[in-house]
Amino acid sequence: MNESAGKPVARLVPLIAFAALVAFFVVGLVWNQTHDARFVPSPLINKPAPAFNLPRLENPTQLVSKANLLGQPYLLNVFASWCFACAEEHPTLMAYRDRFGIPLIGYDYKDAPADARGWLQKHGDPYHEVITDQSGETALDFGIYGAPETYLIDAQGIIRYKHIGPLTPAVIAKDIEPRIRELKQAGA
């Protein structure tokens, strides 16, 4: 058998790959700590949210559809019991649930309902309503690719804003609360 390590270039491959990985993280993390230039991450912004019909976590025989939620703006927060970043986000949601002034809907993503219920029982339940998407099919329509993500959807069912990653008080103050005020003024 010929060992690829016999060739001088091949023996450099692990080192080069490692250096590239280090460079990627150093540049990426340093750049992002100093530049806050979040691009709009979703093509669905200002488009209607996809139609959905998903079971409630508390009572899976009852379904909640997009139409049920029309009429007032709401926040849709994607979470899962397996998601550690959601546990990090969770205290923020608990603190802000009543300060948003609009419903906070939990979207339990690819999760066993029993696990999700246990998780909410353990940490506390910040949601006014929780819908479950065990298969993740509806999530595909939403363009969800992980948890946590948060959508701001207006009274007409149009996605106004999407945040990827945990919500923080800073994000809420800068990106979410002003938009909620706008939507409320437009609705009033």
Added chain:
Amino acid sequence: MNPELGQLALILALILSALQCLLPIIGAWRNNKPLMETAPSLAIGQFVFIAMAYGILTWAFWTNDFSVAYVAQNSNLALPWFYKLAAVWGAHEGSLLLWMLILNLWTVALVVLGGKLPRAFFARVIGVLGFVAFGFILYMVATSNPFGRILPAPANGADLNPVLQDPGLTFHPPLLYMGYVGFSVAFAFAIAALLGGELKATWVRWSRPWTNAAWAFLTIGIVAGSAWAYYELGWGGWWFWDPVENASFMPWLIGTALIHAQAITDKRGGLRAWTLLLSIFGFAFSLLGTFLVRSGLLTSVHAFAFAPKRGVFMLVYLAVVIGGSLALYALRAPRVTGGKSFALASRETMMLIGNLMLTVACAMVLLGTLYPLVGEALNIGRISVGPPYFGPLFLLLMTPLVLALPFGPLSRWGKADLKVWRRALVRIVALAAAAGIIGFIIGVRSWYGLLGVTAATWVMTGVALFAIKRWREAPRGKRYPFEMLGMMLAHFGIGVFIAGAILTRSLSVEQDVSMRPGAGTVVGAYTFNFKGVSEVRGPNYRAQQGTMLITRHGKPVVTLYPQKRTYPGGQVQTEAAIQAGIFRDLYVSLGDPVGDNAWSLRVYDKPFVRWIWGGGALMMLGGFVVMADKRFRLKHAIEPETVPARPDPVPRAKLAEGGA
């Protein structure tokens, strides 16, 4: 005892570790015997001072010396004595000290047992371990001093994190660290071989028992962690693919690949470069595991904001150790193509399939674990990918490995023996199919459960066929050398594990119920009768304790007492009550009162869940049994394999790093 003495001991150990790195390596380079011979005494000296520091910290916990900040943060007057001892490694600083102590234990074991290794090689190995120790102690002294004081001292401490107050977690970190740190020995052997320009691959044989020991410890450490999650997190799950678990699983995957690659290199001379790389990466993942878990980097980059020095130090240390090793590899990896050639249906091919799948699985886990960081680096937000990502991909990657597993031992080295293959294949397929059918008849209905029965039988039949083959073909007394016996135990353990993991998932009956006292619910063949909740007191907590009588066909089986504990700090911790059995666990976890005297409860019937850990325990046992093989006993002092005073000097960069 004065905690400042502990700090002094750390600083002395730091100086000794620098010397332990420099003197033996320079000695081996210059072929200077007296310098080489400093290795054992420096290593033992360092051990003495680290042990002293560890003892002083333990003493501070034992005597409730809350003037030591670390003790005040992690202990409490009411904490039971055994948790006081375990609290030493309950947080960042102390766990680093434990890590160091264990590194010293491994080094001292090497000094005691490795006396017959070639002196220059031995000196380099100890030198490399000294370098590893130097970085760690420097990290502790510079950023994570466990002996810092707070004045005035508080009257009482804040208490150990209640999550950690569990017997499973008492043993979990030391075992895990025995595994993590143990890979530093394989790493040191590999680096010493590169530094010395070993011409033959005999060093791999010397390294094998150490790698197996480290792997066995890591295996049982992971098992302990998984069992702890099952008991303490209160959801009946045993593996969550969370970053902390992944951090211990990645070195395990690489370690598993490494013990097989080492076997090939030892016996057939092939895969030398690959074995070197796996030795480096096994330890790299151990470091990554130690650092990332403790730094909190994986859950939050904010950890950097709190302690930027720590974060930067550990990244630089990782980059130096891994980058330096890979640079050395690029310079010094064997130029000669080595090893005997082998046919397609040979044992080597089967082991290579396993190696490939294990390393790809490790890369997959790494990507998933670092995904939040990748997301942040690419500025697309930090999101986690959880079991929906890991589960299916891991299953996919392990399928070829499980299929190949029985044929590895049954095949020959080098040559294809298709007759043996055909006969084995027919039997394995027949038995696995039969097991699937029997499973279906006795009530396993999901395709997933049937897959589990079939796969487990597939693996176990392979081991049984191999045992029979050896019985028939090998002469008495040579049938099952320890190396082979260990392999059989570990492979059988994998079969047991597969059965447990898959059957638990497909046969478990789980119910979330709200019950009033006097109510009953039926789970599988059992009836759970709820008797109510009462208040009880523990040494340092209050608890609400439920009483659940479980009956089967009207006859009482067991009464379980699940608890919900409230600690003085306000933290709430669920303690599931479990009736453990070989074939099933009955599991009750107490939730919250839901009004009207009713309580929410989770009641589970979990068949075969013990097999998961039983399989892990068999794998561990296999690892230890392999070590006892005669092959690894060093009878006589070994002649040096290297030509002394090579024209090619040791790269200065490496030495400079050691001294930096």
